Amino acid sequence: MKERVTFIGAGNVAWNLSHALHESGYRIGGISSRKKSSAKKLAAKFKCAFTTDPTHITQNTDIIFITTPDSAINEIVNALCAEKSLNKNQLIVHTSGLLSAKSMNCVKKWGAIPLSMHPAFSFSSPLFKKNEFKGVYFVLEGSSRAVEKGKTIVRNLGAKSIVIAGEMKPLYHLALVFASNLFVGIEDMAVNLLSQCGIEEKDARNLIKPLVEVTEKNILEKGTLKALTGPVEREDIETLKKHLSTLTKYKYAYKKVYTELSKHLVTMVEKKGEVDKKALWLMRKMLSD
Structure with missing residues (x-):
C-alpha cells in the first residue's frame, strides 16, 4: 500500500x-x-x-x-x-x-x-x-x-x-508561459484577424487547425530552426512591408507583437546561415522603425 x-x-x-x-x-x-x-x-x-x-x-x-x-x-x-x-x-x-x-x-x-x-x-x-x-x-x-x-x-x-536548481524556477516558468499561455494569445490574435475578414470564429479555428498542428509537429520532430517558414525565413521584404501597413490600418495594437516576434525570427534565420546579410539588415531596420 x-x-x-x-x-x-x-x-x-x-x-x-x-x-x-x-x-x-x-x-x-x-x-x-x-x-x-x-x-x-x-x-x-x-x-x-x-x-x-x-x-x-x-x-x-x-x-x-x-x-x-x-x-x-x-x-x-x-x-x-x-x-x-x-x-x-x-x-x-x-x-x-x-x-x-x-x-x-x-x-x-x-x-x-x-x-x-x-x-x-x-x-x-x-x-x-x-x-x-x-x-x-x-x-x-x-x-x-x-x-x-x-x-x-x-x-x-x-x-x-x-x-x-531553485534559482532557475522563474526562468523555467517563463519558458512554459511562452510555450503555452502566450501561444494561446497569438492564436487568439490570428482568430481575431480572420474575423475581420468576415470569417466566423468556429470556421477561423478550423482554418488554422492544420497549420497549427503541422507547425507543432515540425517543431517537435525537427526543432525550431528547421520548422521556421514564412516571409522572414524567405527574406521577403515586400511581404513584411505589406504586413506592417495592414496592421497599421486594421489592428495597430498587434503591430508591436508582430515586430518584436519578427525581430526574433530574423535572429533565427541568421543562425541558419547562408543568408543575404543585406536582406537581414533591411528587415531589422524595417521592424525597428
Missing part, C-alpha cells in the same frame, strides 16, 4: 493529480479548500475527510500536496508551521512553477521535507483521463532527499522527471 496523501487546494490541478495518484495506488486521506463546497465535492470522489482548515487534516498523512495559487502558498505553509500540524519525514509538495522549495523552509523545523514538483502540463478542466500523466514531465527542485522522493511519485504516475 502506497502512502496516504492530503491535498490543500481543490482546483483543476488537485482534481487531476489526486485521481492520478489514487489510480496509482496512493490513498487520498483528506481535502482542504477555502470553499467548503469545493473540498466536499472532491473528497466525495475518495470518501475522505474535507475541511476549510488544512491544519485539521495534515498530521495523519505521509504526503501533503499544496495545489493552490502561488499567492496562497506562503500563508498556508506558515499556518501549518504555526499550528504544529506537521510531522517528521512528511513530504510537503507545492506544485508552483515559479516558486522554489525554499518558500516552504519553515517545515524543516518539524522535520518535514519540502519539495517543488511542477507538472509541465495544462489543466483547463477538472475532468481526469486515465493515464493522463503518462509521458508528462514534472520538474523537481529541492534537497537530494526530497528529489528522490519526488522521482518515485513521478515514476508511479507513469510520468518523467527533470531536476533544476
Whole structure:
C-alpha cells in the first residue's frame, strides 16, 4: 500500500493529480479548500475527510500536496508551521512553477521535507483521463532527499522527471508561459484577424487547425530552426512591408507583437546561415522603425 496523501487546494490541478495518484495506488486521506463546497465535492470522489482548515487534516498523512495559487502558498505553509500540524519525514509538495522549495523552509523545523514538483502540463478542466500523466514531465527542485522522493511519485504516475536548481524556477516558468499561455494569445490574435475578414470564429479555428498542428509537429520532430517558414525565413521584404501597413490600418495594437516576434525570427534565420546579410539588415531596420 502506497502512502496516504492530503491535498490543500481543490482546483483543476488537485482534481487531476489526486485521481492520478489514487489510480496509482496512493490513498487520498483528506481535502482542504477555502470553499467548503469545493473540498466536499472532491473528497466525495475518495470518501475522505474535507475541511476549510488544512491544519485539521495534515498530521495523519505521509504526503501533503499544496495545489493552490502561488499567492496562497506562503500563508498556508506558515499556518501549518504555526499550528504544529506537521510531522517528521512528511513530504510537503507545492506544485508552483515559479516558486522554489525554499518558500516552504519553515517545515524543516518539524522535520518535514519540502519539495517543488511542477507538472509541465495544462489543466483547463477538472475532468481526469486515465493515464493522463503518462509521458508528462514534472520538474523537481529541492534537497537530494526530497528529489528522490519526488522521482518515485513521478515514476508511479507513469510520468518523467527533470531536476533544476531553485534559482532557475522563474526562468523555467517563463519558458512554459511562452510555450503555452502566450501561444494561446497569438492564436487568439490570428482568430481575431480572420474575423475581420468576415470569417466566423468556429470556421477561423478550423482554418488554422492544420497549420497549427503541422507547425507543432515540425517543431517537435525537427526543432525550431528547421520548422521556421514564412516571409522572414524567405527574406521577403515586400511581404513584411505589406504586413506592417495592414496592421497599421486594421489592428495597430498587434503591430508591436508582430515586430518584436519578427525581430526574433530574423535572429533565427541568421543562425541558419547562408543568408543575404543585406536582406537581414533591411528587415531589422524595417521592424525597428
